[in-house]
Amino acid sequence: METVNHPTAEDMAVKVLLKSWTAQVARITDLVASLSDSDLQKEIAPGKNTGIYILGHLVAVHDALLPLLGFGSRLYSQELEQIFVKSPDKAGHTFPPVSELKKYWSEVNDVLLQHYNKLDFEAWLTRHEAVSPEDFAKEPHRNKLNVLISRTTHMSYHHGQLVLLKSKTQD
């Protein structure tokens, strides 16, 4: 007799959360692919961040998820964090070319998803690496799920900005 595995409510919750993550990644990937290098050099609004800075910022934040979630080391140099997280835009840093940043964006999200797919519901509720076991006992909401949601909304925040670089949009 064949057995059919019905997903549990817990499996379904993980599925919904990962779908939301991958949908946000795909939206940014598609948007960035539709923008030219010169579009990405522009500011999202007068005096605000450039598209390339935001793209680099997203890459650096996602790369930092690898150690934060206990998946291993960053893929890229910590310099990305220096340029795109610790420094504001227009601080005089030389940015990697757009083509490199697009490659990084694709690579880091592929690696993250491979790790995500190995975690079950209970594993998502375990602590992330920026909280000690002692603190986690007192603040159990500081778990991997929290990080996943926070970085999903972070992508969405910057997606709402990058979309302004499109020449014709109602967003």
Add this chain to the structure above:
Amino acid sequence: METVNHPTAEDMAVKVLLKSWTAQVARITDLVASLSDSDLQKEIAPGKNTGIYILGHLVAVHDALLPLLGFGSRLYSQELEQIFVKSPDKAGHTFPPVSELKKYWSEVNDVLLQHYNKLDFEAWLTRHEAVSPEDFAKEPHRNKLNVLISRTTHMSYHHGQLVLLKSKTQD
């Protein structure tokens, strides 16, 4: 003997998701409170949506969550949806005053949160009202949790835009 209720992993997941929702609501509430009426009349970037349109859009989308999640009727007239969801900005509609929209934003989120707080993990995994029981049997990811996450990222998307109305920001 005193009994201590340890939250289950399921309770913790719901807590983390609701914290993310309420944090996004609070960020937008605080940001909007910090902007003057004339700031909100401005476009987020040249030729793009105005702040007041985005605020009205968020109110209308959140009001529509009441029937969508089976919590009851909308609080406000369906005209908000006509103006702020079905029509683009600058379509010639007269908008409610900013003070009214701020009041609506506060009210609708208060009512939503009261309903959210009554749902346990399993209830979040049940279908929303825009999917039939038959379709839900085939597509069980079309649940209330999915709607919650999708509207959380939706807020974040527009938060990234509204922040551009601040005169001095690094976002």
